[in-house]
Amino acid sequence: MINFEFHNPTKVFFGKGETDRIGKEIKKYGKKVLLTYGGKSIKQNGLYDRVMKRLQENDLQVFELGGIQPNPRITSVRQGVEICKKEKIDIILAVGGGSVLDASKIMGIGVYYDGDPWDFMIKKVKSERMHPLATIITLAATGSEMNHNAVITNDETEEKLGLEDPSTFPTFSILDPENTMTVPRDQTVNGIADILAHVFEQYFNPTKEAPLQDRMAESIIQTVVETTPLLLKNLHDYDARATIMWCGTMALNHLIGSGVDGDWSTHGIQHELSAIYDIPHGAGLAIIFPQWMKYVLDLIPEKFAQFGERVWNIPRNGKSDSELGLAAIERTKNWFQGIGAPVSLKEVGIGSDRLEEMAAKAVSRGPLGSVKKLNKEDVLAIYKMSL
Amino acid sequence: MINFEFHNPTKVFFGKGETDRIGKEIKKYGKKVLLTYGGKSIKQNGLYDRVMKRLQENDLQVFELGGIQPNPRITSVRQGVEICKKEKIDIILAVGGGSVLDASKIMGIGVYYDGDPWDFMIKKVKSERMHPLATIITLAATGSEMNHNAVITNDETEEKLGLEDPSTFPTFSILDPENTMTVPRDQTVNGIADILAHVFEQYFNPTKEAPLQDRMAESIIQTVVETTPLLLKNLHDYDARATIMWCGTMALNHLIGSGVDGDWSTHGIQHELSAIYDIPHGAGLAIIFPQWMKYVLDLIPEKFAQFGERVWNIPRNGKSDSELGLAAIERTKNWFQGIGAPVSLKEVGIGSDRLEEMAAKAVSRGPLGSVKKLNKEDVLAIYKMSL
Incomplete structure (x- = not known):
């Protein structure tokens, strides 16, 4: 810590x-x-x-x-x-x-x-x-x-x-x-993507020895993963709305980020998409996050493996940390897809023409992130992976 | 919630x-x-x-x-x-x-x-x-x-x-x-019992539909259960001390108790022991808690089963909620014993002579608890189970 x-x-x-x-x-x-x-x-x-x-x-x-x-x-x-x-x-x-x-x-x-x-x-x-x-x-x-x-x-x-x-x-x-209660399905989904992204950004960090923060972050992720299907089945489910609301607050009230060096690069990378294309913040995050995860997987493979085992219940079965982590990333992407969030830039109508410009802008105030310091080339690579 | x-x-x-x-x-x-x-x-x-x-x-x-x-x-x-x-x-x-x-x-x-x-x-x-x-x-x-x-x-x-x-x-x-760092072993153990008791008192509640609160409480319990052996192996382990310290704060800063109707009867029952016999608060809690759990098990068996599955990783294997819950209570008591906490009144030199008096005092300002409203007879029964 x-x-x-x-x-x-x-x-x-x-x-x-x-x-x-x-x-x-x-x-x-x-x-x-x-x-x-x-x-x-x-x-x-x-x-x-x-x-x-x-x-x-x-x-x-x-x-x-x-x-x-x-x-x-x-x-x-x-x-x-x-x-x-x-x-x-x-x-x-x-x-x-x-x-x-x-x-x-x-x-x-x-x-x-x-x-x-x-x-x-x-x-x-x-x-x-x-x-x-x-x-x-x-x-x-x-x-x-x-x-x-x-x-x-x-x-x-x-x-x-x-x-x-x-x-x-x-x-x-x-x-x-x-x-x-009356928030439409697509906005509900974007909100949920935003909530999960906040937790990911604090959870996937290079800090060792913060086991309570890890487990609390996992609590929020698991609760969102379990509650979302109930909510999408009935958008007027009070209990599900209440749970997602409290998850959203707890995801970013600085508590789970205390004592760890969170990595907020995905938000920075996404902001450029919204700034130019005006796509919803949550949609951009659902697209970028799994690609960022792949990009930094081998720097903290043990964390991604823990994520796979604890959150997605993926059995170890002789897998290396990286293999288990990669499986967890795939599960995350599939889960976003399953709730109707976009997982590629193509789905929201963004092509490759302004990627360079966005990458340059994303790092205009310095490199992004803590797991890996991302320069323009890194951000560009993540945009390309997201196409 | x-x-x-x-x-x-x-x-x-x-x-x-x-x-x-x-x-x-x-x-x-x-x-x-x-x-x-x-x-x-x-x-x-x-x-x-x-x-x-x-x-x-x-x-x-x-x-x-x-x-x-x-x-x-x-x-x-x-x-x-x-x-x-x-x-x-x-x-x-x-x-x-x-x-x-x-x-x-x-x-x-x-x-x-x-x-x-x-x-x-x-x-x-x-x-x-x-x-x-x-x-x-x-x-x-x-x-x-x-x-x-x-x-x-x-x-x-x-x-x-x-x-x-x-x-x-x-x-x-x-x-x-x-x-x-210089807190001796016995006081460290009493502190840990106190921390767990606080979480239990908020976790074992009659409230439905508070899944995030449940998981956050489980996070603290799991972290304490994992970290305690490391700390008892080396009382000067900074990381373990830091983790237990933050668990202690998070266990009772009103967060995991928000939105649920916690049951604080065990603290009330324990306070009478400390008031008369001046035993450490944590020691009293380690003794009383497993017995209170048994006493109320059948009122919220599904919660005790969840506790067993998520915290203690006890496999379901066809067990009923009550059976699984009882196994979890036994594990809790054994765990307390394993870290050197007392689990019976006898171990701290308390006999049966003043139990009636303490039971009467414990409920002198009204019955205790939310899972079950405990009257004098209930408190007395729990004291007797704790002998």
Whole structure:
């Protein structure tokens, strides 16, 4: 295990009906709320009305910023910051998936900065505090509801960048599985791919002697693998929605990554796909991950073998670590395919024409990863394997 | 899964050498520190000097309260509160095991109360805030370093009572595995029994549909079961100490208990043993737990069967859930025995003379448990099975 600091101050309210406490909780932070959200779904499924009703009952003054897109744009962040400053907003309430939450986090730190909030993403400045932020998630995927991460896209520069900043933990988050009941099958699948990718990125690391972290990561993977078929059979299965939601939060609230040197290169490699082609984040991850795994298999074969034995119950039967690991990677890819996730770039309409450019961009701020430091050539090789 | 609220604001610094940051961190909270500790061990192993050096380097004014006993007494708490009030202490620094930490938590809330701090334990009053509290743990066991629990003994009334209070999370805790290197074998074993008992108490619950919580609890149990033999072979094995330490924290920081209705009756049953006979908490738990398991086996046989299959790798081979569960309970008891923990009251010199009295006391504030509500007769039966 390596030394670590762990501090996660987000308060979580989890379960059926918890949405209704939003007005009372928000009120503790002031009168003026900026409600941020994405497209039409929360208006169609009634969540918008339900939240508004609770806010109004508590005499809160609500300002709105809708239309935050998947792969959220820095332009939305800039708009939010402007409203917060102009209207002297007391608390931001983000209702939506990771995109809405991520954009709202950067708005929250942007409130205390005079320059362009994109400066945070390119690490030109460092934030010290965030405006109070409440969240109600509507999709199990990014873990944004209980972590200090955000990913923002800049259309002008065709960049999609991630920020990890301890000041960006939401103040509190409501995780009400009923709010994910109407998420369509494809988005549900993309969310699940994202959750698994987060666990993989912390689990496949070069750190020795972190057996509890290993087993906890495996717990999440196994639970997702067992629960997903139940959920896809019935998208309105409350228990399955609840389990996947809690898996999503636990997958990326910094706990299983504490004490290990995670390898986040796959996210970096995927971000370039989303930045240029605007494919869903989870879809890109399902495509890239098995190929990254193959690419680094022989650097930590014992870890891939452990993954095969513990998660996929593949018997050893005289196989070497590499052979067992390779079988586990195949199982992972097949499993993604089985739940309807894409596993090749071709399936999402991406050809070979811009691979070089994306590979260069992926490493423009330095090589990626910890299991293997990936340079442009490595990233390009992984893109080609993914075709 | 049942609805839950999760909020754990304790900041953790984990790893080798983290002890040395104590002066710098303490300084953020003021000038006057009350250093609380137990017996001679921290003076013998150099930790006392090391901490004092760091505090003095940072110009902190240190007051001391040593001599806090295992099964900490309310008398120590009263002394601490008095010092805090009289000297206008800014922050309490607890250096020791769970006893020192628990006593310091109640001191921390006692600072804001004019009456006797025992009132918190008997739930006559409810605390709203705690004085800043830093901890450096010297024993992996109670999880007190990252939870809101405390257990205090009152010699006058022969009571040992637990309190769960959200205001009592330590402000920050230093988890430096090197500080546990000199813990003798028997205390190491008692700590491990305590850790496993905490997991059992959350794992063996009547809640359905909490598969992630189940697997995470199993992760901790499996890791403890695998790591303990390595540690007992070499009590100075840093990696094993680090793993057991992190297992101890994760076993009782409210995470694996979120969303399930844990059954804490064994702790209640055990507390009466410690209150009257002053046996180590972990020893009492190792004795009582297998008997409680047998007593409730047939109420949740499927859970005990799952425990047997996943944790102990007992093959099904046509066994019923109850049969498999019973085999798992036997394995648990044998495992405790194998690491040198007592598994009967006789081994710790306790006979049958005061069982009735203890059983009556254990349920004096109402029946115990969630898997089965235990009345006096049930508790007495479990004591008798434990003879």
